[in-house]
Amino acid sequence: MDWHPDSDEMQLARYPVSFATGTAASVKGRRSFRDRQRNDIEAELPGWPERGTFKVRRLPGRIGVQISHTLSGVFAVAWGILSELLGGGVTNPEPGRGKLEDRENEVADFPVMWADTQDTARGLPWQLDPSRRPHGYVSEIVLTTRRLVVLGSGTALWETPRGNIAAATAKRFSVGRRDFQVTFQDGSWARLTTNASPCTVELVGLLSGSHHRLSEAELSPAQRERLSSFASSLPADVARPVITKLPSGLVRVEFTLPGHGQGIVSESRGFVMDEAGQDAAPAPGDIEPSKA
Template sequence: MNWQPQSGEETLARFPASFATGTAASVDGRRSFRDRQRNDIEAELPGWPEGDSFAVRRLPGRIGVRVRTAASGVFAVAGGILSDLLGGSTINPEPGRGKLEERENEVEDFPVMWADAGDIARTLPWQLDPSRRPHGYVTEIVLTTRRLLVVGSGEDLWETPRENIADATVKRFSIGRRDFRITFQDGSWARLTTNASHSTTELVGLLTGSHRRLSESELSAGQRERFASFAASLPAGATRPVITKLPSGLVRVETTTPGHGRGAVSESRGFVMDDAGQDATPAPGDIEPSKA
């Protein structure tokens, strides 16, 4: 049965998500689970099946990673190794990866759970770990007006009231800037990732308040006219258009329409408009993570 919100509860965002994965050569393809003293806590997590073991690669292993993954030749290999050895703050051969923010958590280690016994982050479900869940199993993170949830193949796996969320930040040292960190009120945190940078930007924005869902009644006269024209033009089966106020003050309208023909997939339609309802160009941080 597919997950549905409770009566009187509105779903604000729902995106595929999982624990993040290291990208530096020393931790590429790996993740760890730590208490606040940086001890390994995997064996202490109740009910968790065995997963891939974690170890930081030494120099020979890092060279192997770079040789396998560098598509732009020997200079990218050498540059990637030098970047990791020097801190990874200036050279980033992988396309779309931002500068290093936390060497201790992104090169020397890669914790995706940081929590002592009894902390909220320790309650996150093991299905978020790609190395533990069955092949083809999909986990999603769902944000509503009341709760943050993890849903696995349509089943509610975990939830916490929104009041337990202290902060959320985009982690730039990740491919496509898709990683994000959720920090709970008790100080524990988890590093997760979505399947697209714009999903990460929107989710973090909704959690922190920089992005806000609007109702049609909150639009200006020009925006309401534009919205009504767009809604009337949608084909049968299109989802209800979602209205979002972006950090710049612009408004985005977006819907999903069904695909046509055998094997066709649904597609997104929408636009960004100014206060008058005219097309506008999103500012940095509106749709994609800011590069600042």
């Protein structure tokens, strides 16, 4: 049975999540688990399936990774050009990374867990590790008004109160800028990643306070009228919308409807509006990562 929040709390966000993966040539495709003295703690994590020991690649390995990455990019661009000439869609190469922020933890090493024995981050479940969990297994992160929860295929695996979260920060040096770091009150932290940068932006915003969920009653009269008009164009049994106040002050409204295309489970419809209920363009950092 799928997990649901208790009656005294409201679900604010739910997204697929995993431990992050290194992208620099020295750590590409790899991740480490460290205590605060940077010792490897994988063997100490109770119940965790074994995995190969983490190693930073030396120069020959880095060169090989870089050559492979370059060739992949060349082939992707060539295929995109050919696809366009043949009348198909253009294939986009893998999204780039933002600026390097922390060489020690993004190039020289790539810890995704930083925690001593009794620290909060040490309790995160192994199912967050893509290299350990079964193929097709889905891990998710859920934020509610009371707690942060990690799910594994719909079952709760771990949770901590909202008050135990000291900070949440988006990490620019990651593919598609999807990585983020959650730091707990005891100073331990974890580096995680979602499946899309807008998910990361919203989750970090909700955790840090730059994004806020609103009720329909909190909207201005003009905004409620705009919402009502939009909702009238949707099926009568559609679920209530998710309403978010963005950092810029604009309001985003999002409805989730059953998908109609083959293999599409659901689809989103919505809009962003100003105080007067007029359509507005989101500012950088509202939905997509800021370039700053």
